[in-house]
Amino acid sequence: MAHIRTELPGPKARALIARDAAVTTPSYPRDYPFVMSHGRGTEVWDVDGNRFLDFEAGIAVCATGHAHPAVVAAVKAAADDFLHISSDFWHERMTALAERLVRLAPLGEPALAFLCQSGTEAVEGALKLARYVTRRPRFIGFLGAFHGRTMGSLAFTSSKYTQQLGFAPTMPGVTHVPYPNPYRPLFAGADQGKAVLDYMRLLFERSVPPSEVAAIVVEPIQGEGGYLVPPEGFLAGLRALADEHGILLVFDEVQCGAGRTGRMFACEHWGVHPDIVTLAKGLGSGVPIGAVIAKRRLMEQWKRGAHGNTFGGNPLACAAAIATLDLVEREYAALAAKNGAYFKERLQTLARRFPCIGEVRGKGLMIGMELIVPGPERAPAKALCDALVTRAFHNGLLLLSCGTSTVRFMPPLNVSVAEIDEALALLERSLGEALQGSHA
Numbered sequence: 001m002a003h004i005r006t007e008l009p010g011p012k013a014r015a016l017i018a019r020d021a022a023v024t025t026p027s028y029p030r031d032y033p034f035v036m037s038h039g040r041g042t043e044v045w046d047v048d049g050n051r052f053l054d055f056e057a058g059i060a061v062c063a064t065g066h067a068h069p070a071v072v073a074a075v076k077a078a079a080d081d082f083l084h085i086s087s088d089f090w091h092e093r094m095t096a097l098a099e100r101l102v103r104l105a106p107l108g109e110p111a112l113a114f115l116c117q118s119g120t121e122a123v124e125g126a127l128k129l130a131r132y133v134t135r136r137p138r139f140i141g142f143l144g145a146f147h148g149r150t151m152g153s154l155a156f157t158s159s160k161y162t163q164q165l166g167f168a169p170t171m172p173g174v175t176h177v178p179y180p181n182p183y184r185p186l187f188a189g190a191d192q193g194k195a196v197l198d199y200m201r202l203l204f205e206r207s208v209p210p211s212e213v214a215a216i217v218v219e220p221i222q223g224e225g226g227y228l229v230p231p232e233g234f235l236a237g238l239r240a241l242a243d244e245h246g247i248l249l250v251f252d253e254v255q256c257g258a259g260r261t262g263r264m265f266a267c268e269h270w271g272v273h274p275d276i277v278t279l280a281k282g283l284g285s286g287v288p289i290g291a292v293i294a295k296r297r298l299m300e301q302w303k304r305g306a307h308g309n310t311f312g313g314n315p316l317a318c319a320a321a322i323a324t325l326d327l328v329e330r331e332y333a334a335l336a337a338k339n340g341a342y343f344k345e346r347l348q349t350l351a352r353r354f355p356c357i358g359e360v361r362g363k364g365l366m367i368g369m370e371l372i373v374p375g376p377e378r379a380p381a382k383a384l385c386d387a388l389v390t391r392a393f394h395n396g397l398l399l400l401s402c403g404t405s406t407v408r409f410m411p412p413l414n415v416s417v418a419e420i421d422e423a424l425a426l427l428e429r430s431l432g433e434a435l436q437g438s439h440a
């Protein structure tokens, strides 16, 4: 099917980008000139009438696809009632969402929820709660992590140093350790998860007093750092290490949560309970919302006024999140598991024909395809990855990268098999073109 009917960017897109450049910060990391007009499900159209398949879903946000009728209806109904009252007061949608979140939370014991507006705000809430209840100053984070761009979460973010450059000092007290990556082992031995845990034990003996560590903050599947799935036993090992030292375990599920991996929370794949979990992105299908969910015995220690916000529990955001969770719980998490398995298998088949595809990994509809320069060193093929994302755009497929040279696939959870097949055809064409370009 013809997707693209103008040059890209088309004339209307070009005009808007020029207008925007005069008034908008240049700091947004915009990879290619897509100017949205509207979207339905996995399909989006730009202002020049070109149609694209959206396999990045607004950076893993549009969990139920663009403009899902049930989500739109819920937001419209909420807007008809009122737009805002603030978290200083009560309303039914806010309580209903908190009830839903504490019921779903993978904490293994009673929980409480704090609502906010974004991933970074959720992470800040988790950090503040961990500090508050432990009265400890230090934290452990992971290289390759992304937790946000405010001064607390930024102290952990380390997927690219551009996010850090020029902003020091961020929140003090964070020590980074490697995230286990069996495809690119840093340590000797087959079990990279165990090696990282051993490294952390050494760190605790030699440099970081564990009695001063409030929390270990980790993505159960590392997102921006390359869609890395931890080895079996790693998250359980972190849980045990944390328990040994009275350290809290924070799972940042901002990207991997809300059904993305085929389970409501990614950590459910390993049956490991954190003390605190963060959500955002997919939770509101595009309406900004974040959440911190913590064990009740921790969050109930917060005194009145210890933490709060203006927009937390916004009725439009709560309505969108409740409608999203209805769909994800009833149907879409299971769909993500089923269609994600199909998609991953098709990508693995493609990998057998293209030696530049080093590894295909992921769970559900959180799938990474790492591109390499073929050979024993598996050198990351960054230029090829960038070229592929650009060629895909020109062929009508929206993608984003992560890590050094990994293309990530994070379509809406209700993407159809026909759309996956269509995307695979566009991907293969784009990869062929990118490879040709890289040899030219």
Ligand SMILES: Cc1ncc(COP(=O)(O)O)c(C=O)c1O
Pocket: 118, 119, 120, 121, 123, 146, 147, 148, 149, 219, 223, 224, 252, 253, 254, 255, 256, 280, 281
């Ligand atoms: C795991 C994780 N945590 C936190 C964030 C920050 O979320 P936000 O951009 O909504 O502040 C992100 C964003 O990509 C993320 O992937």
